[in-house]
Amino acid sequence: MSTITDQAVLQVQNLDVDIRTPQGTLRVVNNVGFTARSGTTLALLGESGCGKSMTAKAIAGLLDPVAQVSGGSAELLGEDLNQMSSSRRRQVASPGLGIVFQDALAALNPVYTVGAQLGEAFRIHRGMGKKQAKAEAVDLMRRVGIPEPETRVNSYPHQFSGGMRQRILIAMAVALNPRLLIADEPTTALDVTVQAQIMALLKRLRTETDMALVLITHDLAVVAEEADDVCIMYAGNVVEQGSVQTVFANPTHPYTKGLLESVPGQGQRGQALSSIPGSPPELSRIPAGCVYQDRCPLASELCRAERPALRETGPGQRAACHFAEQVPHATVSQTGSTEKEIPA
Amino acid sequence: MSTATIQRSDTVLQVKDLSKFFHVSAGASGSRELRALDGINLSIKRGETLGLVGESGCGKSTLARTLMMLETPDAGQVLFDDKDPFALHGKDLLTWRRRVQMVFQDPFASLNPRMSAGQIITEPFATHRDLYRGAAKQRRLHELLDLVGLRRTDADKSPQEFSGGQRQRLGIARALALNPELIILDEPVSALDLSVQAQVLNLLNELQQELGVSYLFISHDLSVVRHVTDRVAVMYLGRIIETGTTEQVFDSPLHPYTASLLSASPKLDPAQRPAGRIVLRGELPSPLDPPSGCRFRTRCWKAQPVCSAERPQVRVREQGGTIRLGMPGDGPVQGLHSTECHFPVEVVESGQRGRGA
Numbered sequence: 001m002s003t004i005t006d007q008a009v010l011q012v013q014n015l016d017v018d019i020r021t022p023q024g025t026l027r028v029v030n031n032v033g034f035t036a037r038s039g040t041t042l043a044l045l046g047e048s049g050c051g052k053s054m055t056a057k058a059i060a061g062l063l064d065p066v067a068q069v070s071g072g073s074a075e076l077l078g079e080d081l082n083q084m085s086s087s088r089r090r091q092v093a094s095p096g097l098g099i100v101f102q103d104a105l106a107a108l109n110p111v112y113t114v115g116a117q118l119g120e121a122f123r124i125h126r127g128m129g130k131k132q133a134k135a136e137a138v139d140l141m142r143r144v145g146i147p148e149p150e151t152r153v154n155s156y157p158h159q160f161s162g163g164m165r166q167r168i169l170i171a172m173a174v175a176l177n178p179r180l181l182i183a184d185e186p187t188t189a190l191d192v193t194v195q196a197q198i199m200a201l202l203k204r205l206r207t208e209t210d211m212a213l214v215l216i217t218h219d220l221a222v223v224a225e226e227a228d229d230v231c232i233m234y235a236g237n238v239v240e241q242g243s244v245q246t247v248f249a250n251p252t253h254p255y256t257k258g259l260l261e262s263v264p265g266q267g268q269r270g271q272a273l274s275s276i277p278g279s280p281p282e283l284s285r286i287p288a289g290c291v292y293q294d295r296c297p298l299a300s301e302l303c304r305a306e307r308p309a310l311r312e313t314g315p316g317q318r319a320a321c322h323f324a325e326q327v328p329h330a331t332v333s334q335t336g337s338t339e340k341e342i343p344a
Numbered sequence: 345m346s347t348a349t350i351q352r353s354d355t356v357l358q359v360k361d362l363s364k365f366f367h368v369s370a371g372a373s374g375s376r377e378l379r380a381l382d383g384i385n386l387s388i389k390r391g392e393t394l395g396l397v398g399e400s401g402c403g404k405s406t407l408a409r410t411l412m413m414l415e416t417p418d419a420g421q422v423l424f425d426d427k428d429p430f431a432l433h434g435k436d437l438l439t440w441r442r443r444v445q446m447v448f449q450d451p452f453a454s455l456n457p458r459m460s461a462g463q464i465i466t467e468p469f470a471t472h473r474d475l476y477r478g479a480a481k482q483r484r485l486h487e488l489l490d491l492v493g494l495r496r497t498d499a500d501k502s503p504q505e506f507s508g509g510q511r512q513r514l515g516i517a518r519a520l521a522l523n524p525e526l527i528i529l530d531e532p533v534s535a536l537d538l539s540v541q542a543q544v545l546n547l548l549n550e551l552q553q554e555l556g557v558s559y560l561f562i563s564h565d566l567s568v569v570r571h572v573t574d575r576v577a578v579m580y581l582g583r584i585i586e587t588g589t590t591e592q593v594f595d596s597p598l599h600p601y602t603a604s605l606l607s608a609s610p611k612l613d614p615a616q617r618p619a620g621r622i623v624l625r626g627e628l629p630s631p632l633d634p635p636s637g638c639r640f641r642t643r644c645w646k647a648q649p650v651c652s653a654e655r656p657q658v659r660v661r662e663q664g665g666t667i668r669l670g671m672p673g674d675g676p677v678q679g680l681h682s683t684e685c686h687f688p689v690e691v692v693e694s695g696q697r698g699r700g701a
Binding site: 193200272 | 399400507508509510537538539540541542543545546549550564566567568570571572590604605607608609610611612613614616617621623624627628
């Protein structure tokens with residue numbers, strides 16, 4: 001389903017993000033790189049705390065004050081977002097980059113009508129008057145499938161259902177026809193029938209405008225259905241990336257393989273699911289060497305001594321594993337349901 | 345299953361026409377009635393897992409709370425071993441409470457941070473004093489920790505020192521402490537990461553095989569439900585609109601809502617994806633103002649005038665695939681594949697979904 005122009009809209013290279021804590025500085029995003037191309041969907045996939053949302057916030061310039069980009073670059077259409085002055089950033093990034101958050105109620109202002117909030121982009125960036133901006137807001141609401149937009153434009157966020165609020169957030173993000181849309185867990189809080197509606201809407205908008213979509217999610221099935229490329233993160237690092245088809249059909253990192261095998265519904269019903277022992281390391285206790293060593297069936301001395309770099313493991317596929325070639329044959333534990341303690 | 349349980353009735357729990365209404369204030373116009381449960385019928389056998397699926401707001405949690413006696417039903421009956429727990433008092437009620445326990449969704453909110461893991465697990469013994477005392481209490485604690493795969497030394501730690509998966513193990517140990525016959529699992533793995541979720545699901549399965557306990561497994565994740573349950577009940581706006589074995593419901597759904605839920609849930613395996621996805625119109629209507637007749641008709645692509653005029657009767661699918669009208673009470677209670685729809689889905693390409701293999 002790929003590509004009309006295939007232009008690299010967003011290029012992230014060697015991105016590092018640090019957080020200052022009372023215990024010292026923590027590296028939460030380490031050496032992350034990927035490219036999002038126009039007309040395609042790139043998924044950032046990982047479990048909670050893996051750094052996927054931090055990466056998105058760093059790109060969008062929305063990091064908390066305690067966090068900062070300490071290395072690397074994120075280029076939107078060739079211009080590094082992190083090097084820009086704030087006024088230049090407003091000029092370039094605001095119309096060029098849209099972002100949709102998970103919790104739509106928290107992302108909308110409760111004391112303004114949705115019309116006022118949707119129209120804001122047009123008033124600030126297009127210099128429109130209130131009336132004209134409201135007309136644009138109505139158009140936008142129609143475009144994202146909100147019924148009766150002429151009357152609903154005067155409603156407040158709490159008067160909408162969860163799915164409709166998410167549509168409003170999406171409308172706001174695509175108001176100025178951005179080249180890049182980042183959607184951070186856009187359907188996690190929604191029911192499955194509404195999730196299907198929202199994913200269909202995102203896909204339609206992406207196709208209509210040929211923008212690049214970066215989809216942040218923890219749901220492998222959503223990635224399998226919606227994304228062209230995938231970038232799998234673990235403990236702040238990219239462990240595997242490539243086209244979804246290749247990576248899911250032939251994972252070359254033990255973590256990817258373990259995740260794919262943990263999804264219920266493939267084995268016989270009632271049989272034990274394969275599971276990854278242990279749980280992800282705390283950010284303050286990320287081991288030297290490979291970040292996945294404590295849970296990995298292939299871990300050896302080399303993995304404890306040296307952190308593997310991302311390297312080519314197949315056509316258009318890269319993985320950070322010393323033993324990538326052995327992964328297809330490795331099996332994760334079938335019954336081992338006891339969590340392994342992560343050594344300090 | 346132990347011999348002691350076989351002598352008792354085969355069915356642990358029966359729910360008959362259970363209804364629960366809430367009164368919601370509606371300003372000057374007085375209060376309105378919210379029918380959270382509106383005539384629920386279901387049954388759970390010993391050692392069986394019944395899955396309960398449906399969208400948020402459909403009444404799943406109200407049902408769980410009513411079964412735990414946290415809510416009093418407005419109509420209908422709950423029968424536990426053929427006895428109505430709402431008719432029990434005093435010591436009988438206390439003994440009954442041992443037999444139904446619950447595991448909550450959020451392992452971060454459901455464990456008291458000021459208590460140690462050991463205190464949390466043994467707290468039920470403070471109420472049920474005659475069960476385990478002194479050294480027996482300590483032995484039981486160790487037994488429970490072993491059962492759920494935690495270490496005995498973990499007993500002195502506080503909940504904050506555990507990961508999400510380990511906390512959910514603690515919650516399971518607490519639920520098991522009194523040797524219950526039925527555990528209500530309210531979204532037990534939805535707060536957990538995928539890699540940890542599989543561990544907890546495996547544990548629940550092992551425990552059931554070892555202890556013969558029944559589960560009511562509430563979840564919105566259809567792939568999880570398909571994997572762990574024996575039978576499934578699908579809820580929509582306070583009613584159960586389809587029940588059957590997991591194979592029946594997943595491979596050949598009768599109700600359009602079930603079909604659309606299955607179709608809408610994303611699949612990892614491209615071979616399992618339906619050719620055309622059913623994307624429903626709209627969202628769950630407000631339970632304060634449910635549609636007349638069939639409650640699903642406002643979102644249903646098969647809706648006809650009769651659907652708004654008449655509430656659909658129960659229809660049962662026979663062995664050969666023919667669908668007949670249900671007799672009063674026979675569908676859910678007998679464990680047949682049944683639905684409440686005027687126009688149940690007739691033919692379904694079960695080959696496309698692959699059956700459980």
